[in-house]
Amino acid sequence: MENQFPITKWVDENGNITGEDYKEMVTEELARTFYQHMIRIRTFDKKGISLQRQGRIGTYAPYEGQEASQVGSALALETEDWMFPSYRDHGAAMTFGHSLRNILLFWNGRNEGCIPPEGKNISPPGIPIATQLPHAVGAAFAEKRKGTKNAAIVYFGDGATSEGDFHEGLNMASVFEAPVVFFNQNNRYAISVPMEKQMKTKTIAQKALAYDIPGIRIDGNDVFAVYFETLKAMDRARAGEGPTLIEAVTWRYGAHTTADDPTKYRDQMESERKREETDPVLRVERLLKNNGWFDEAWAERMQKQAAEEVDAAVAEMESFPPADPADIFDHVFAEPTWQLQQQKQEYFQAKKGVPVWNQQQQ
Ligand SMILES: Cc1ncc(C[n+]2csc(CCOP(=O)(O)OP(=O)(O)O)c2C)c(N)n1
Numbered sequence: 067m068e069n070q071f072p073i074t075k076w077v078d079e080n081g082n083i084t085g086e087d088y089k090e091m092v093t094e095e096l097a098r099t100f101y102q103h104m105i106r107i108r109t110f111d112k113k114g115i116s117l118q119r120q121g122r123i124g125t126y127a128p129y130e131g132q133e134a135s136q137v138g139s140a141l142a143l144e145t146e147d148w149m150f151p152s153y154r155d156h157g158a159a160m161t162f163g164h165s166l167r168n169i170l171l172f173w174n175g176r177n178e179g180c181i182p183p184e185g186k187n188i189s190p191p192g193i194p195i196a197t198q199l200p201h202a203v204g205a206a207f208a209e210k211r212k213g214t215k216n217a218a219i220v221y222f223g224d225g226a227t228s229e230g231d232f233h234e235g236l237n238m239a240s241v242f243e244a245p246v247v248f249f250n251q252n253n254r255y256a257i258s259v260p261m262e263k264q265m266k267t268k269t270i271a272q273k274a275l276a277y278d279i280p281g282i283r284i285d286g287n288d289v290f291a292v293y294f295e296t297l298k299a300m301d302r303a304r305a306g307e308g309p310t311l312i313e314a315v316t317w318r319y320g321a322h323t324t325a326d327d328p329t330k331y332r333d334q335m336e337s338e339r340k341r342e343e344t345d346p347v348l349r350v351e352r353l354l355k356n357n358g359w360f361d362e363a364w365a366e367r368m369q370k371q372a373a374e375e376v377d378a379a380v381a382e383m384e385s386f387p388p389a390d391p392a393d394i395f396d397h398v399f400a401e402p403t404w405q406l407q408q409q410k411q412e413y414f415q416a417k418k419g420v421p422v423w424n425q426q427q428q
């Protein structure tokens with residue numbers, strides 16, 4: 067089955083274009099654009115970890131290693147498309163136009179973090195695994211019913227494909243030919259559980275067969291493959307040809323989140339090797355250098371600009387007051403349910419030192 071789903075690669079690890087057909091499309095301009103975006107989101111990611119370590123944000127889910135998947139796919143969208151990210155996809159969200167300040171506010175527990183900039187259809191990150199898939203299908207189907215050419219993209223991991231919502235999402239999209247692209251980042255782990263322990267299949271792409279939709283497998287560290295293959299899938303969606311499942315094979319270098327220690331379940335030397343051998347940013351740098359397109363001063367300017375932008379967003383985030391725990395209860399539904407009201411009351415009484423089990427007597 068693996069042979070039926072070969073990995074598409076446009077630019078290899080050494081920065082060489084893999085086929086004659088691709089030569090015209092792999093331009094200096096695109097390479098520079100991708101490089102700039104990947105540097106930008108990597109800079110943000112490093113800052114996210116550092117802020118968490120300093121106690122300046124609550125927790126953080128890093129995506130370092132997955133930049134090509136996130137940048138390439140996000141740049142394939144049109145302004146009015148829909149994006150449904152998971153907790154690891156803020157690199158894609160900021161590439162699509164989300165505010166860096168609000169992304170940081172999200173990780174600091176503030177409600178503003180869920181609000182996208184005016185005119186951008188970006189849903190709050192899906193934390194319960196795979197719940198965002200049916201949402202994306204619904205949004206896409208609504209666009210189809212309205213007769214627009216807008217499509218949706220939804221991000222999820224390898225682990226998410228073991229959830230019911232994954233199958234419900236794909237089935238619904240297939241039946242209704244919803245204009246949606248299922249963008250899977252297969253980083254081989256669901257926290258500590260490796261792919262081979264939670265599925266028999268060797269690929270994620272082959273799961274598309276069950277829903278009679280196209281399933282393709284791409285090198286998720288090759289930003290050109292990601293960009294052009296996502297573009298094709300989005301075009302298919304817009305043309306009324308229905309959904310596509312894309313499996314972008316990639317790797318996260320670091321921990322699942324700042325609450326995780328990956329040395330407990332995998333050899334981190336492998337990550338270090340991948341930094342040298344298959345890194346998505348280095349690959350574009352090598353491509354630029356191989357073609358005489360690399361300019362040291364320009365690259366330094368990109369780095370500096372990214373650092374300044376991220377620092378400014380951090381300062382803005384820190385000008386907000388700390389998160390209010392009441393937000394957790396107040397923003398679930400438009401009208402709170404009695405269970406939520408009760409939980410909220412219990413929480414604040416417990417905070418005052420009144421044990422929850424004594425509250426009936428209060
Ligand atoms: C429904 C549900 N079950 C369990 C969890 C806890 N959890 C958070 S992330 C995660 C692993 C997800 O792995 P994957 O889909 O591969 O995405 P990745 O984190 O690798 O990007 C789990 C089990 C959750 N958030 N939601």
Ligand SMILES: [Mg+2]
Nearest residue numbers: 223224255256
């Ligand atoms: Mg995973």
